[in-house]
Amino acid sequence: MKHKELAKEILELVGGKKNVNSVFHCITRLRFKLKDEAKAKTEELKNLDGVVTVMKSGGQYQVVIGNHVPEVYKEVAAIGGFSSNQSETDEEEGRDKGNLMSRFIDLISGIFTPILGVLVAAGMIKGFTALFVALGWINNTGGTYQILNATGDALFYFLPVILGYTAMKKFGGTPFLGIVIGSALVYPNLSTLTVGEPLYTLFAGTLFESPVFIEFLGIPVILMTYSSSVIPIILASFFAAKVERGFAKVVPSVVKAFLVPTLTLLVVVPLTFILIGPIATWAANFVGQGTIWVYDLSPIIAGLFLGAFWQVFVIFGLHWGLVPVAFNNLATQGYDPILAMIFAASFAQTGAVLGVWLKTRNQKLKTLSAPAFISAIFGVTEPAIYGITLPKKKPFIISCIAAGIGGGLIGFFGTKLHVMGGLGVFGFPSFIHPEEGMNTAFWGFLGAILLATILGFVLTYFFGGVNKDEAPLEKNDSTAKQGVTINSPLKGQIVPLSEVPDQVFASEAMGKGIAILPTEGRVVAPVSGTITTLFKTKHAIGLTSDEGVDILVHVGIDTVQLDGKHFAAHIKQGDRVNAGDLLVEFQIEKIKEAGYEVVTPIIITNHSNFASIEGTTVKAVNANDPLIKIKVPEEKHAEASENIADVRA
Incomplete structure (x- = not known):
């Protein structure tokens, strides 16, 4: 009932359901796309019991709830009559008209947000499986390992299938068409066709040299590995949504239900293998190698910068711009340094909140700090940022400084993320090397996390000005x-x-x-x-x-x-x-x-x-x-x- 009442008030204060083009949620936020943001009563929303704050970013009107956002979202969807298929796909009325960056952030968040929960779960299973092997609790040839590894690895291997669904949904197409296109990209029989001598080689002597093993209607097909890939299926889904709408306009209604998807697949799947997939893969490899090249110029400076500003990126929703880069690095390089360097940020925030909790004389602030501290340990820092440190200003700045130092140290040790895993303490196993186990880079990573937490706590406790505006009274009964x-x-x-x-x-x-x-x-x-x-x-x-x-x-x-x-x-x-x-x-x-x-x-x-x-x-x-x-x-x-x-x- 509490969630239902909160949902009613939120929907009313954003201007009513008629003012909502779409709504979905991530781990902590309701993400509305409103027809007219001027109709939303932002200050009243911020003052609702159960709402942490309100943000406007990436073309979205974001109501930060915290850990209970799934329950509140269900009530909002039920009250407003928003179907799951409506979420981010209103092509005609709800399309974002913001600048290029806003549209890009909205696109990426719309594609990846729906799978965040299961993505974290799969990553945690993979990470802990690697930890169990490193500790000698299981061996990597036994049945236990094989089943755990399959459980954790399935999402990542079949990522094109899952992203095919969310991307088509985002682009306004039929999600199940996206599933079929993604499934075709990872179809196992195609990988066996690359055995033996190729028919001929395209672009010989260039960076794009590619052997050709099969043809489609006489057109050469460059077979590539699409498992765990990101960019090819997103581009294919974008094109598929356009093609589907085109056929829907010309195919007679009496046969539209089956003929539109048939024609769409016959056009898009071959075109993806012949053109979209290879070009997207080459582009992905270029982006991955370029990112690693920039990182290699100075891992320490990169860590200092990303660590210090990551929480600012999160506040404005700009962190979504780095998510596809990290996914792409994992797919093309087998590891990602970007999300490794920012991992200290949540723990610097955790330390800062602990400092506020133990230092403040304000009973309300002390009460709010306890659950915010617990959430931050597990990687959910919005309650800590918006409810505690950002309003106090100095603790937030201190947490950014501590995160920068931690990020620089992670860069110094060359720590890499080997699997997209859990948040907070559950993410530690994601940094265990799949072959070397808990190596120097991993122990250096833990040291950096510990240092960021301690710095966030100590600097906030002694220099955070926690009680600056809280003048104490002498005890007098x-x-x-x-x-x-x-x-x-x-x-x-x-x-x-x-x-x-x-x-x-x-x-x-x-x-x-x-x-x-x-x-x-x-x-x-x-x-x-x-x-x-x-x-x-x-x-x-x-x-x-x-x-x-x-x-x-x-x-x-x-x-x-x-x-x-x-x-x-x-x-x-x-x-x-x-x-x-x-x-x-x-x-x-x-x-x-x-x-x-x-x-x-x-x-x-x-x-x-x-x-x-x-x-x-x-x-x-x-x-x-x-x-x-x-x-x-x-x-x-x-x-x-x-x-x-x-x-x-």
Whole structure:
């Protein structure tokens, strides 16, 4: 139910389902493509309980949720009626019109995001299989190894099949056509045709020299290895989607269901083997060798740069631009240095969050830091970045510095990624060399990770300015002993709670308190504390005082039915307020004309925590006049004093 309510609010605040061209999700984010981003209420979305932050990047409106994004996405899809086939494929209406970089990022994320979960799973299995062999727990000739290796390796070997599905879906074609095209590329019988003498050789004496073993209708076919490849199937799918749409326009409807896919496959598959595949493979090899050449110029400088700026790339979604390069390196070179050098970034962030967690005096920040730290250990750093370090600024900068140092050290040791594996600590086995095992490069990698974590923690703890804006108070339990005074949030006439025309309030089912018949439409803060609840209808405000008193100010009876009409809020949920600050304004006469009572209960919802609650004996009050006196039990003096010091700080 919590996920369902959050999904409803998110969909409403992005402008409703009619404003959504498509939506899908990655590990932590809902990725919307909106018709008009101006209709989205970004600040209100950011303040939703359950939303970490909102980002706009790569032509996408990204709502960062965290670890529960799959559950929220399911509810968003169900409420909005978004089918799985709609996700990223609206050719006519939803096509991104952004700049070239935005379109490229959107393309890559749309193709790779749907398989991230299973990709991580397969990589983890491959990585841990290599670890078990290196530790001598299993041997690489036994049945256990063979089955584990097949389980982990299947996705990577048949990657063209899987990417055929996601790429065709992204380009607006029929996904199952992409599966067939990808399957043809890795069809096992074709690999046996390269045995023996070739018929002849094309481009002899050049970089593109290629033996020809078969022909198609007299046209030479250059057979290549397409297992684990990326670029050929993406280009083939792009072309296939165009061809399919072309045939769909001219083929009669009565035979379209089977004739369009037949003609599409007859055109695209041969063309892929004859032209698209070889050209894409040569291009992939060139990109792979070029990347390694740049890396070899100075692995240390490359590591320093990528490590330091990786988290910035992630914030703006630019990291997707390096994903196909890394995949391509694994396919063409058998390893990738790029994702190895950035691996220290998540651990530098982990160390920085730990520093904030142990250093901060702010209880709310301390509470948020614990789950963010745990998520970061497992490679999911968005809660740490957006919820903890980035708002504090210095801890985020420190984490980037620590990540740069870690990346430079990884470059120095020449560590390579040998399989696209898990995140965080689950990714360690991905760096074990498949033949050499845990070599110097692997141990150097672990040392760099440890150093980045320690630097992130130590520098944040001592120099991160965690408590810069959190001035501490001396511990003093005099407030607790003297009791707590709740001031009047309104000007008006006092009404006993028992006379309120609502049985829930009158019976004290919500808590003890008092009511006011307002003569002025202004609600001010009755205490210094935090806005813990602000209903979207603005008629009810929940506050927690610095001393730990929970207060509900409910303007009128059944005024929730007005859906915010005649109310104006000057604060938002989570705000820190001082006694007397203006919270909400409301139009008394308009509310009465609509047929609603304006009598306003002021309720102490956690009244059972206190020894006594005494309301004022006067008949009328002004805003900020003493209204309710609360006495704290003797045994709670110390606890209340801690609350005063911690919460105010």
